[in-house]
Amino acid sequence: MSIIRRDIGPRPPSRLKTKLSVVRAGRTVPDLRLELRTGGEFSVFSRVPEEFESALERLAIDAIEPNVFHTAAFTFTALRSTENTLRLAMIGDAQAGGAMQLDAALPFRIESQAGLGVIRAWAMPDIAYAAPLIARKSPMATLDQLFDALGGQLVNLPPVLVFEGLVADGPFMRYARAAAAARGLFFRVSASRRQKILTPAGLTSPSPSADQRHRWTAMLEKWTSLSGPDGLAFEMARNPREIEAHIAMLAPLVDRRGAHADLEGLGAIARQLSARDHLRLYMLKHHGALVAALWQPVLAGEAWVWQIYVHPDFADHALDEQLLLRLGEWNPTDPNIAATRTASHNSDRLACSIWPEEEGRATLIIGLRPECERDVDRIAAYHDEAAQAGSV
Numbered sequence: 140m141s142i143i144r145r146d147i148g149p150r151p152p153s154r155l156k157t158k159l160s161v162v163r164a165g166r167t168v169p170d171l172r173l174e175l176r177t178g179g180e181f182s183v184f185s186r187v188p189e190e191f192e193s194a195l196e197r198l199a200i201d202a203i204e205p206n207v208f209h210t211a212a213f214t215f216t217a218l219r220s221t222e223n224t225l226r227l228a229m230i231g232d233a234q235a236g237g238a239m240q241l242d243a244a245l246p247f248r249i250e251s252q253a254g255l256g257v258i259r260a261w262a263m264p265d266i267a268y269a270a271p272l273i274a275r276k277s278p279m280a281t282l283d284q285l286f287d288a289l290g291g292q293l294v295n296l297p298p299v300l301v302f303e304g305l306v307a308d309g310p311f312m313r314y315a316r317a318a319a320a321a322r323g324l325f326f327r328v329s330a331s332r333r334q335k336i337l338t339p340a341g342l343t344s345p346s347p348s349a350d351q352r353h354r355w356t357a358m359l360e361k362w363t364s365l366s367g368p369d370g371l372a373f374e375m376a377r378n379p380r381e382i383e384a385h386i387a388m389l390a391p392l393v394d395r396r397g398a399h400a401d402l403e404g405l406g407a408i409a410r411q412l413s414a415r416d417h418l419r420l421y422m423l424k425h426h427g428a429l430v431a432a433l434w435q436p437v438l439a440g441e442a443w444v445w446q447i448y449v450h451p452d453f454a455d456h457a458l459d460e461q462l463l464l465r466l467g468e469w470n471p472t473d474p475n476i477a478a479t480r481t482a483s484h485n486s487d488r489l490a491c492s493i494w495p496e497e498e499g500r501a502t503l504i505i506g507l508r509p510e511c512e513r514d515v516d517r518i519a520a521y522h523d524e525a526a527q528a529g530s531v
Contacts (some may be wrong), residue, residue, distance in 0.1 A: 166190055170226070173288055177280070179232035179242065181288040185225070187218045191239060194231065196415070198241040198272045203310040205439035208266035212411035214246045216404055217265065224248055225261060230284055242281045245271035249297060253521035255514050256297035258289060258507075262304060267443050267482035269302045270311040278310075282318035290324075290507030298508040299518055304483065307331065307499030315503060325506040327519035330526035332501070334486055335494040337479040339471040354489055358457040365425060365456060372427075373465050376420040382413040385420060388429045392448035405434070405446065412436055421462050421469075431458035433466065440477035442470060444485050463490030 167188040173181040182188075192211045199210045207213070217225045230243040246261035262269035273281055289296055305312045307328075319326045365371045376382055386406045393402060412418035417438050423431040430453045434446040444466070447459045467490060470479045481491050502522045506515040 171294060173291070173293065175230070175284055175288065177284060179230055179284070181284065182229050182231070183294075184227045184229070185218070185223070187215045188227070188229075189215075191229065191231070191241065194239040194241045195229075195244055195272070198244055198274055199438060201275055202272040202439075203275055203278050203314060204270045204273070204306075205441050206268050206270045206272060207412070207417055207436040207438035207441070207443065208268050209244060209246055209261070209270075209272050210412075210417075210438070212408045212415075212417070213266055214244075214261070216407045216411075217246070217261075219407075220404065228285070228289065230281060230288070241272075242274045242276070243271060243285050245285065252301065253517045255299065255518060257299045257301045257518060258296055260300070260302045262302075263483050267445055267480075268304065270305055270309065271302075273311065273314065278314045279318050279321070282314055283322060286318060286322055286324060286505065286507055298506060298511040299514050300505045300507055301518065302503040302505075303330070303522070304500050305503055307501045312501070312503060315505070319505050323509075325509075325512045325515050327504045327515050328501050329504060329519040330502040330522040331499060332526060333497045334500045335481065335491050336496050336498045337467060337470060337491075337494045338477065338496055340496060351489060351493065358460055358489075361456045362461055365453075370425065371461075372424045374422045374424060375469065376422070377413065377416065377418065379410065379413040382409050382418060382420055385422065385429065385432070386410075389432060389448055392429065392432060392450045409434070421466055423458050423462060425453070431462055433459075433462045435466065435479075437476060440475065442476045442479040444479065444481040444491070447485060460488060460490045463488055467494065 167184060167186055167190065169182040169184050169188070171181075171183040175181055192215065195211045195214075199205065199207070214225070214227055217223060218227065226247055226249075228243075228245040228247060229241055231239050231241040233239055247258050248261060250257055250259045252259070260269040260271060273285075286300070288294060289300060290298060302311075302315070316326065316328075362371065376385060386402070386409060389402055389405070409418055409420075417436055419435040419437060419442070421433040421435065422429055430450040432448045433444065436443050436445055444463065447462065449458050463485075466479070470476045481488075485491065502519075504515050504518050504522070506512060
């Protein structure tokens with residue numbers, strides 16, 4: 140049985156036009172709902188399913204690979220945006236007492252890559268990581284259901300699924316490849332690269348290069364010029380009251396068009412994350428005025444260097460590097476943080492480059508139907524070429 144409210148694919152088949160919407164009291168109407176053969180429901184939403192917020196937060200804690208960027212704080216804020224093109228696919232089942240148990244949550248967009256339509260798991264440039272939330276209970280069976288539903292003719296989505304920048308040996312990459320292979324689906328791993336990661340094992344590289352030493356010397360001279368009584372002070376905030384007090388102070392740090400709307404969305408995300416102790420705000424203040432800030436979401440021991448803001452008047456003083464340096468000293472001593480990663484747009488900063496450890500990152504492309512092997516190869520080549528050119 141399938142219940143479809145509106146078509147989410149680019150060209151809806153005529154046979155779907157006669158399907159009727161079924162509205163459940165107190166529930167957001169999905170764009171699409173399928174009753175799965177193995178039990179449970181597959182649903183796709185383009186509007187915020189408020190009734191799933193608690194279930195989504197429980198799934199985030201229980202996921203095989205934690206991803207704070209796919210929690211309700213990020214996905215629900217994006218779904219509320221007036222320019223929203225995001226969709227949220229979920230697999231869940233009603234439990235005794237009316238509570239919902241979610242087994243999978245995948246925010247995605249329909250995009251064009253290499254001239255072909257793809258289902259692209261939500262990641263950069265909006266957020267930092269693309270691994271969907273998959274429950275620890277029977278992850279292979281859940282991924283099998285997810286691939287089956289997304290590739291079905293009734294769903295009318297592009298037949299290629301793309302996850303960019305996954306941790307190459309991370310739990311989701313391993314399970315997704317195994318589930319695809321078990322279903323006989325064609326897949327490729329492309330755009331492989333190495334990226335720095337910070338753990339309690341160490342803080343700095345034992346032998347920085349001559350270029351790094353030169354850049355550090357130049358930065359130290361800039362920081363020294365800001366020193367003096369009450370010159371440059373470092374602070375860290377994490378409780379909701381402190382976070383709320385500093386949200387309004389960010390406006391002068393953002394010097395670009397559309398910044399007001401960006402900060403409104405950031406404020407909504409920050410309030411939700413801080414309420415669950417999933418956010419750290421690192422700040423530098425000059426004579427009491429906020430001049431640089433770094434937002435760091437944290438979930439299940441994994442932290443991310445996400446947004447960095449520097450006041451335009453201090454753009455030449457490398458305050459972003461000083462924030463990262465302070466973070467590099469703080470995080471390894473925080474018992475709640477086991478690993479710190481950087482969003483792609485922050486990974487080339489000098490302070491990150493001296494972190495002593497690396498991990499593999501790669502893009503996973505899965506063909507959801509048997510006839511799309513050539514499309515998968517074409518999209519994999521597209522990502523390899525983009526990675527070589529430095530644009531991924």
